[in-house]
Amino acid sequence: MKFFVDTADVKEIRELNALGLLDGVTTNPSLILKSGGDIKKVTKEICSIVDGPVSAEVVATEYDQMMREAKILAKIASNVCIKVPLTLDGLRACKSIRSDLNRDVNVTLCFSANQALLAAKAGATFISPFVGRIDDTGSDGMELIAEIKTIYDNYDFTTEILTASVRTVNHVKQAALIGAHVVTAPPATLRALVSHPLTDKGLAAFLADWAKTGQKIG
Numbered sequence: 001m002k003f004f005v006d007t008a009d010v011k012e013i014r015e016l017n018a019l020g021l022l023d024g025v026t027t028n029p030s031l032i033l034k035s036g037g038d039i040k041k042v043t044k045e046i047c048s049i050v051d052g053p054v055s056a057e058v059v060a061t062e063y064d065q066m067m068r069e070a071k072i073l074a075k076i077a078s079n080v081c082i083k084v085p086l087t088l089d090g091l092r093a094c095k096s097i098r099s100d101l102n103r104d105v106n107v108t109l110c111f112s113a114n115q116a117l118l119a120a121k122a123g124a125t126f127i128s129p130f131v132g133r134i135d136d137t138g139s140d141g142m143e144l145i146a147e148i149k150t151i152y153d154n155y156d157f158t159t160e161i162l163t164a165s166v167r168t169v170n171h172v173k174q175a176a177l178i179g180a181h182v183v184t185a186p187p188a189t190l191r192a193l194v195s196h197p198l199t200d201k202g203l204a205a206f207l208a209d210w211a212k213t214g215q216k217i218g
């Protein structure tokens with residue numbers, strides 16, 4: 001399973017990348033706003049840190065302008081993955097970006113299996129179902145991940161399921177159990193994956209006993 005971090009915070013990206021666990025980055029207009037930076041400068045800096053795909057989102061809603069923006073974003077770096085919304089214009093842009101610009105495309109704001117089916121038919125590299133926002137409405141976001149997995153497997157679609165709007169470590173585990181290809185999570189959620197009270201307790205006990213031996217390894 002690939003781990004992407006869902007942030008435009010360059011400091012956080014640097015720290016997580018240094019751990020060697022990062023396969024890519026996802027940003028969106030809200031995350032760019034939060035970063036306080038210019039989209040082109042921030043995206044360029046992120047692309048220089050991380051080797052994998054860095055999703056940068058178009059903000060146009062109409063095909064021609066989406067394509068203009070996609071070309072500008074694609075020029076920033078070779079690992080920019082163009083993010084488009086799950087609309088008819090977005091799907092048309094997805095197809096064109098894949099064939100004409102030969103770029104990875106992340107189709108975002110997916111809330112149904114049929115939307116994911118359309119994105120796969122449009123040749124999307126990634127489909128981003130927003131599990132947390134579905135949970136917020138009282139439905140189960142993970143059911144959608146399972147449905148998309150079944151549909152993509154049924155037809156051997158190569159589009160990767162990028163589980164997004166991840167809020168908890170349980171989302172990560174459930175996505176992995178279903179077989180989603182990628183999870184994108186906020187930095188705090190990625191860090192929380194390592195935590196277990198018994199690990200902390202066990203380490204403290206080992207270190208206490210080690211101190212009693214009076215020995216040194218190096």
Ligand code: G3P
Pocket residue numbers: 006026027028130132133164165166184
């Ligand atoms: O990158 C899109 C997605 O992960 C947004 O998450 O928490 O705003 O629903 P959230």
